[in-house]
Amino acid sequence: MSKGEWELTGDRLVEVLATLASPHRLRVLAALTGGRTYVSQLARDLGISRALLQVHLKKLEKAGLVTAQLELSEDGKALKFYEATAFSLHLTPDVVAAAVTTLSTAGDGDAVPKGTS
Template sequence: MTSEELLTVLAALGHPLRLQIIAALAAERVHVSELARRVGVSRPLLYMHLERLEKAGLVEGHLELSHDGKSMKYIELKPFQLTLTVPTILAALQADRESEQPSSGERSD
């Protein structure tokens, strides 16, 4: 994990509503409208927060057809574990440095 990826996850988790969304998804996947009701927000606001969680790789959505033919989006929590320690941060910074180094076939003039 690079420092950018780590910061994306931390930013996604750094909002009380997004923590409520994760808690609401902990037991089962939920249809967007139901999720909005459970956390007490409008669907547009929910989508804004879901976008941050999806970008961080914490949740994912799937479109499905209901029995009456309506398209419904279900959101589910992806398994994740984050242990924030000094070694975690150092490893992210090391990954940054390694990705910035030219590969063995490239010339650095």
């Protein structure tokens, strides 16, 4: 598996798609395609609070779509830099069908179809 490629299990597909289902997270990811930046600058660029941005960055990081690195500025101030992770996601019906075979049932939340319980 090359850099930026994931093992696309059903659970991984659900996690990535759920993470990308937020307009805020899409904007954050798009902003990071221009290069790495620190939280305060990114919040200013996007016109959202740092607190809200942190929530979205944590979800993007958990899903493996961004990475973070803490660095010290010249004046000794700690800055957390984020950057987009290189990835490629190509969805086809066959890819989805293969991923579905690996779905776990934990947290599914779907009701058991009538007559199957």
